[in-house]
Structure formats: C-alpha cells, structure tokens
Amino acid sequence: MNKQNNSPRWYAFLLCTISLISYSQKKESLNVLTDDELKDGWALLFDGTTTSGWHIYNEGAILSAWSVKNGELVCDPNTEKVVRGDLVSDEKYTNYDLTFEWKITKGGNSGVFIDVQEGPDFPTAWTTGPEYQLLDNANASTHDLRDGLRLSGCVYGLAPLKNQVTPKSFGEWNTSRILQQNGQITFWLNGVLTGQEDMTSARWKELVAASNLGKFPSFGKAISGRIALQDWANGVSLRNIKIKQLQ
Numbered sequence: 001m002n003k004q005n006n007s008p009r010w011y012a013f014l015l016c017t018i019s020l021i022s023y024s025q026k027k028e029s030l031n032v033l034t035d036d037e038l039k040d041g042w043a044l045l046f047d048g049t050t051t052s053g054w055h056i057y058n059e060g061a062i063l064s065a066w067s068v069k070n071g072e073l074v075c076d077p078n079t080e081k082v083v084r085g086d087l088v089s090d091e092k093y094t095n096y097d098l099t100f101e102w103k104i105t106k107g108g109n110s111g112v113f114i115d116v117q118e119g120p121d122f123p124t125a126w127t128t129g130p131e132y133q134l135l136d137n138a139n140a141s142t143h144d145l146r147d148g149l150r151l152s153g154c155v156y157g158l159a160p161l162k163n164q165v166t167p168k169s170f171g172e173w174n175t176s177r178i179l180q181q182n183g184q185i186t187f188w189l190n191g192v193l194t195g196q197e198d199m200t201s202a203r204w205k206e207l208v209a210a211s212n213l214g215k216f217p218s219f220g221k222a223i224s225g226r227i228a229l230q231d232w233a234n235g236v237s238l239r240n241i242k243i244k245q246l247q
Helices: 007-028 035-039 202-209
Strands: 042-044 054-056 066-069 072-075 087-089 096-104 109-116 131-135 174-181 184-189 192-198 226-229 236-245
Touching: 096 109, 096 131, 109 174, 131 174, 192 202, 226 236
Parallel strands: none
Antiparallel strands: 042 236, 054 087, 066 072, 072 236, 087 226, 096 174, 096 236, 109 131, 109 226, 174 184, 184 192
C-alpha cells in the first residue's frame, strides 16, 4: 500500500495560515499607537471607529458626508441629505509633527489645511489656512496640472514641489507628513520632501499676494489653529492620523 505524500498540502496550509495571521495583525495595527510612540508623545487624531474630536467647519458635530468605514475616515461623494463641509479638529495646534495615510478616488481632489481659523467672519477653512494638496495627479483636471502649484504634496496654489514625487494610483494608500515649528512648515509625500515655507517671512507674504489666496485678508496670517480635512465632493479616505505636539 502506497503512502500519499501530504507535504505540498501541508505547505499550502501553512502559507495560508501565515497570510491570515499577517493580515489580521496588519488590520489590528491600524489607528493605534505603539509603546514607543506613546512614550515619545504621539497621540491619535482619529480613533478608527468614530469622528470624535472632529466637527464640520462652522457647523459643529452634525450629520455629514464624513463617516467611519472599516477603520477609515471617509468622505463619501455619494452621501445625500447631509451637510457637506470640511471636517475640522476640535483642538487647535501650534508646533507639531503630523502624519497620516490617505487614498483618493479616480480624478479625486482634496486637502489637509493647517492653522485654520474658525468663526462667522471666515466663510471657509481654505480662506484662512494653507493646504497640503491631496490629488490623483494621473487623472487630474487641466486646471490642477496647469502650473505645477496644485500637484499632490504641494503647498497648494503657492509653490511647486521642491522635489518631484508621484503619488500612488487612486485607491492606493499614500503616506504624508506635515511639520510645523514657529510658522515654518515642511511637507513630505511618501518620504519625499515636497514643500518648505516660512509663514513669517517676506517670501511668504509675496507668494500669498501673488496668488488668488491673496484676496482673503486672513489667509496665511496665523501660525496656530485647527487642522481641517477637505470635502471636495470627490471622495477621500484617511487613516492612522497621528500628531506629536512640539515645544
């Protein structure tokens, strides 16, 4: 009687088991802080299950197009009968290191604003705080591609990329970082330095004055404020939003 060789079957089973464990561990690691991050002063701006800590700009904590799905903070372009608007942090921040992951829909356009001022005198978040552009460059409109000031990772509308970088295809996750220290802002996209400006400098004033944003007297003046996520009705998702406040 011949004994059947079960080695290939066991090998396949082992690979499948390892893959499932790896996937489970990766999924569990979303929107959490490691022990080292906690010791280093990092905090989560998104808990992975709720929109706690955020509200709609000038509207408060109301039903909106922003929701949480599968551990992602999602702005759904197809949501109906809700208020559309930018999602703003409840807290204000001055000097900090901010990291986050994001993915966007085909041809999508969104952004992360910093130093946002909120109140009845300010109609929108983007009229007060500079924007880290989130864009599907490969399928963007000619308007967004025309002058190099609106590519993903740019200090939107003000300066071209310091170093060329191509964001990942729509539907894939990118990693971004924003560092702000005493008005000096630095942007990275997927590990590449993309923007660096001093908001207290003469150069900054000149950049703003020469742009369409110069029409808004409060734009780019504050070096402290809220963080806002843009609802541009195209669809964007974020996760692992982490911040470390600096002295």
